[in-house]
Amino acid sequence: MLDTDRTLQIVLELSGTFVFGLNGALTAMEAENLDLVGVVVLAVLTALGGGIVRDVLIGFLPPSALRDWRYLTVAGGAGVIAFVARRLWVRVRVRRLMTVFDAAGLALFCVTGTTVAFVAHLGPFQSAVLGTITAVGGGTIRDVVIRRVPTVLSSGLYAVPAACGAALTALALDFHFYDGYLAVTAALLCFAIRMIGVTFNLNLPTSHPHS
Amino acid sequence: MLDTDRTLQIVLELSGTFVFGLNGALTAMEAENLDLVGVVVLAVLTALGGGIVRDVLIGFLPPSALRDWRYLTVAGGAGVIAFVARRLWVRVRVRRLMTVFDAAGLALFCVTGTTVAFVAHLGPFQSAVLGTITAVGGGTIRDVVIRRVPTVLSSGLYAVPAACGAALTALALDFHFYDGYLAVTAALLCFAIRMIGVTFNLNLPTSHPHS
Amino acid sequence: MLDTDRTLQIVLELSGTFVFGLNGALTAMEAENLDLVGVVVLAVLTALGGGIVRDVLIGFLPPSALRDWRYLTVAGGAGVIAFVARRLWVRVRVRRLMTVFDAAGLALFCVTGTTVAFVAHLGPFQSAVLGTITAVGGGTIRDVVIRRVPTVLSSGLYAVPAACGAALTALALDFHFYDGYLAVTAALLCFAIRMIGVTFNLNLPTSHPHS
Numbered sequence: 001m002l003d004t005d006r007t008l009q010i011v012l013e014l015s016g017t018f019v020f021g022l023n024g025a026l027t028a029m030e031a032e033n034l035d036l037v038g039v040v041v042l043a044v045l046t047a048l049g050g051g052i053v054r055d056v057l058i059g060f061l062p063p064s065a066l067r068d069w070r071y072l073t074v075a076g077g078a079g080v081i082a083f084v085a086r087r088l089w090v091r092v093r094v095r096r097l098m099t100v101f102d103a104a105g106l107a108l109f110c111v112t113g114t115t116v117a118f119v120a121h122l123g124p125f126q127s128a129v130l131g132t133i134t135a136v137g138g139g140t141i142r143d144v145v146i147r148r149v150p151t152v153l154s155s156g157l158y159a160v161p162a163a164c165g166a167a168l169t170a171l172a173l174d175f176h177f178y179d180g181y182l183a184v185t186a187a188l189l190c191f192a193i194r195m196i197g198v199t200f201n202l203n204l205p206t207s208h209p210h211s
Numbered sequence: 212m213l214d215t216d217r218t219l220q221i222v223l224e225l226s227g228t229f230v231f232g233l234n235g236a237l238t239a240m241e242a243e244n245l246d247l248v249g250v251v252v253l254a255v256l257t258a259l260g261g262g263i264v265r266d267v268l269i270g271f272l273p274p275s276a277l278r279d280w281r282y283l284t285v286a287g288g289a290g291v292i293a294f295v296a297r298r299l300w301v302r303v304r305v306r307r308l309m310t311v312f313d314a315a316g317l318a319l320f321c322v323t324g325t326t327v328a329f330v331a332h333l334g335p336f337q338s339a340v341l342g343t344i345t346a347v348g349g350g351t352i353r354d355v356v357i358r359r360v361p362t363v364l365s366s367g368l369y370a371v372p373a374a375c376g377a378a379l380t381a382l383a384l385d386f387h388f389y390d391g392y393l394a395v396t397a398a399l400l401c402f403a404i405r406m407i408g409v410t411f412n413l414n415l416p417t418s419h420p421h422s
Numbered sequence: 423m424l425d426t427d428r429t430l431q432i433v434l435e436l437s438g439t440f441v442f443g444l445n446g447a448l449t450a451m452e453a454e455n456l457d458l459v460g461v462v463v464l465a466v467l468t469a470l471g472g473g474i475v476r477d478v479l480i481g482f483l484p485p486s487a488l489r490d491w492r493y494l495t496v497a498g499g500a501g502v503i504a505f506v507a508r509r510l511w512v513r514v515r516v517r518r519l520m521t522v523f524d525a526a527g528l529a530l531f532c533v534t535g536t537t538v539a540f541v542a543h544l545g546p547f548q549s550a551v552l553g554t555i556t557a558v559g560g561g562t563i564r565d566v567v568i569r570r571v572p573t574v575l576s577s578g579l580y581a582v583p584a585a586c587g588a589a590l591t592a593l594a595l596d597f598h599f600y601d602g603y604l605a606v607t608a609a610l611l612c613f614a615i616r617m618i619g620v621t622f623n624l625n626l627p628t629s630h631p632h633s
Contacts, residue, residue, distance in 0.1 A: 032571055035626035037578035052479070057263070059272030061481030066548050126277050140356075145562075145572060149243055150356060156248035204246035268474070270483030337488050351567075360454055361567060367459035415457035 008180050009112060012187070013051075013064075014074050016108030021047035021078025023101035024142050026094060029086060031146045036083050043079025044072065045145060047105075050137030054113050054130050058120045099198050102139060102151075106158070107191035110135035110165035111183050115173065124174040131166030132159060135190075156204035157197030165190030219391050220323060223398070224262075224275075225285050227319030232258035232289025234312035235353050237305060240297060242357045247294050253353060254290025255283065258316075261348030265324050265341050269331045310409050313350060313362075317369070318402035321346035321376035322394050326384065335385040342377030343370060346401075367415035368408030376401030430602050431534060434609070435473075435486075436496050438530030443469035443500025445523035446564050448516060451508060453568045458505050464564060465501025466494065469527075472559030476535050476552050480542045521620050524561060524573075528580070529613035532557040532587035533605050537595065546596040553588030554581060557612075578626035579619030587612030 024046025025039045034042070048065040055063030065071040113134025117127040136152045136159055143150040151158045168186040172178040196202065235257025236250045245253070259276040266274030276282040324345025328338040347363045347370055354361040362369045379397040383389040407413065446468025447461045456464070470487040477485030487493040535556025539549040558574045558581055565572040573580045590608040594600040618624065 028575070032575065033628050034575055035578040035628045037581050037626060038575040041574055041581060056267060056478060057273055057277060059270075059481075062479055062544065062548070066479060066544070066551065069547065072551065122273065122277070125280065126273070129277065129283065144355060144566060145575065147358060147569060147571065149358065152252055153239070153243065153245055153249035153356065156246040159248050159252060204248060206244050206246045267478060268484055268488060270481075333484065333488070336491065337484070340488065340494065355566060358569060360569065363463055364450070364454065364456055364460040364567065367457040370459050370463060415459060417455050417457045 005179075008183060009115060010070075012108050012183065013112045014070060016105045016112060017047045017051075017071055017074045018078050019101040019108070020050075020105035020138050021075040022082050023098050023105060024138070025079040025082030026098045026101070027142060028146065029082070030094070030098075031148070036080070039083045040076050040079035042142060042145065043082065044075045046138045046142040047075035047078065048072070048138070049141035050109055050113065050134040050139075051116075053137045054116065054134040057130060057133070058117055058122065060116075060120060064116075100195070103161075103191050103194040103198070105138070106135045106162050106194055107165060107187040107189075109138070110162040110190050111169050111186050114166045114169040115178075115183075118170065118173045124170040127173070128163065128166040128170040131169060132162045135162035135166070155197070157194060157202055161190040161193035161197070164193060216391075219394060220326060221281075223319050223394065224323045225281060227316045227323060228258045228262075228282055228285045229289050230312040230319070231261075231316035231349050232286040233293050234309050234316060235349070236290040236293030237309045237312070238353060239357065240293070241305070241309075242359070247291070250294045251287050251290035253356065254293065255286045256356060257349045257353040258286035258289065259283070259349070260352035261320055261324065261345040261350075262327075264348045265327065265345040268341060268344070269328055269333065271327075271331060275327075311406070314372075314402050314405040314409070316349070317346045317373050317405055318376060318398040318400075320349070321373040321401050322380050322397050325377045325380040326389075326394075329381065329384045335381040338384070339374065339377040339381040342380060343373045346373035346377070366408070368405060368413055372401040372404035372408070375404060427601075430605060431537060432492075434530050434605065435534045436492060438527045438534065439469045439473075439493055439496045440500050441523040441530070442472075442527035442560050443497040444504050445520050445527060446560070447501040447504030448520045448523070449564060450568065451504070452516070452520075453570070458502070461505045462498050462501035464567065465504065466497045467567060468560045468564040469497035469500065470494070470560070471563035472531055472535065472556040472561075473538075475559045476538065476556040479552060479555070480539055480544065482538075482542060486538075522617070525583075525613050525616040525620070527560070528557045528584050528616055529587060529609040529611075531560070532584040532612050533591050533608050536588045536591040537600075537605075540592065540595045546592040549595070550585065550588040550592040553591060554584045557584035557588070577619070579616060579624055583612040583615035583619070586615055 021043040025043040028034050028039050028042035048071055052063045052065050055061065110131045114127045114131030117130035122130065140150040140152050165186045168189060169178065172182045232254040236254040239245050239250050239253035259282055263274045263276050266272065321342045325338045325342030328341035333341065351361040351363050376397045379400060380389065383393045443465040447465040450456050450461050450464035470493055474485045474487050477483065532553045536549045536553030539552035544552065562572040562574050587608045590611060591600065594604045
């Protein structure tokens with residue numbers, strides 16, 4: 001990758017880390033009565049969990065989240081901001097905001113996760129799978145820790161948009177037309193599918209359709 | 212290992228992946244009202260989780276489940292089959308069937324998990340421990356994600372049969388009498404102990420015997 | 423490190439493994455009606471979980487817990503002892519005892535976890551983070567598996583004492599004044615802060631202060 005690509009990659013990664021951190025902190029405060037440390041821990045788990053799982057699976061250890069101090073700072077900072085501003089959130093539509101942050105994190109991480117795996121010499125199919133894992137991993141860890149059914153199980157339109165964004169990114173990398181525009185397009189594709197699914201409450205057919 | 216051993220290994224692995232995938236998908240549909248993607252995700256987690264934990268612990272990264280496309284295909288395919296045929300399951304005794312699939316996966320993975328660890332130059336004791344982890348890992352991840360007390364904690368006769376099969380396999384590998392017959396014998400030993408425990412509802416003494 | 427340091431390290435590690443094993447087993451018997459295997463599995467997960475997560479993150483694979491047979495023996499032994507002596511525990515104040523074991527494990531692992539990471543050439547900040555993860559990791563896995571809100575989320579004074587002990591250890595290692603006295607001091611610092619927090623029921627400000 002050229003230097004501009006690397007700058008783009010880090011900007012997308014840190015943006016995803018920030019919005020997932022905000023989402024994790026808000027989810028934590030909704031679900032349980034936590035103190036500052038609990039909110040920050042859940043912000044960090046949500047923001048960095050997906051990328052750490054990806055780095056473990058590709059054998060890139062220690063993971064980026066521990067090599068580069070900016071990840072922990074941005075993720076923890078998002079938790080502190082969400083906690084300090086907690087009186088503000090009640091005035092805005094928090095649940096809608098949390099959904100937007102979650103969709104934005106999903107969109108950014110499916111692109112960056114795929115790119116990291118591809119640069120580590122994995123094939124395009126495996127890179128797309130790892131990109132999807134990066135995107136849905138943080139939210140899944142968040143849900144397990146606060147004892148919710150993970151969104152990735154209960155809503156088909158959580159893994160599917162991430163897989164679409166990851167597949168487009170992997171195709172572009174494999175056929176050498178990946179650039180900044182493509183990255184933003186893939187992220188927007190994922191974000192759009194996710195938000196359409198949430199807004200219109202679209203669901204795939206379920207196993208007990210009449211229950 | 213000779214080539215025939217390698218063929219045997221992959222046949223046992225993919226069989227274990229398939230039955231654990233079916234079990235994970237059926238468990239998912241019993242426990243929650245999930246859509247196709249949720250069922251496939253839980254099938255994949257159940258089928259590949261144990262092997263991925265093993266590969267991470269022995270440092271074989273990326274794990275086999277990501278190197279070889281057949282694992283993801285078989286695990287996901289089992290999920291799709293279980294979902295598509297979901298109306299059929301109500302006619303058969305699903306719970307009994309789920310238990311049989313689970314015991315079969317346990318039996319196959321305790322043998323293949325031990326073999327993989329031994330080939331990676333771990334000692335026979337560590338190989339047996341890793342074989343047991345491979346066998347019980349997928350079901351434990353499945354239970355945590357759908358918020359059940361993991362079977363490995365609540366039923367002593369879940370880890371014990373896996374440990375017996377793994378120990379026999381490790382002994383055979385260490386004393387150079389491991390072959391196809393031994394592999395099948397170890398798997399059947401594990402399967403038999405597990406099914407006897409389930410059928411006669413055998414339990415080890417518990418911590419609150421009179422509660 | 424000199425040989426005396428290595429002896430100190432292993433003594434602290436196995437002590438931490440033992441007290442976390444006792445804590446995990448007692449917690450298991452409090453929360454669920456488990457048999458011997460379930461109690462031993464939870465003892466092992468609690469005692470070795472934090473160290474395994476640390477070893478995976480620094481890429482030291484297979485982890486110490488599988489390389490050195492003493493870890494599994496001590497952790498499993500603690501589970502067996504707690505189970506066999508289960509009639510004794512009802513006569514003593516079990517909950518207080520569990521808290522003391524947990525604080526002792528936290529104190530020992532924040533020091534040893536930081537040291538392991540530093541010796542693996544991580545920077546002092548990353549070493550302190552990994553020491554904190556080592557200390558709180560086992561208890562967090564224990565809580566997730568028995569379906570409790572993890573202590574690290576619900577009690578601010580769980581991660582904070584571990585981070586203090588880890589930070590003091592990392593500073594000492596970085597400025598070359600780490601020795602046996604410093605290790606014991608850092609562990610006592612963590613233990614004291616944790617026990618003061620528990621005894622006086624101190625809490626950091628929470629997100630819903632008036633609920």
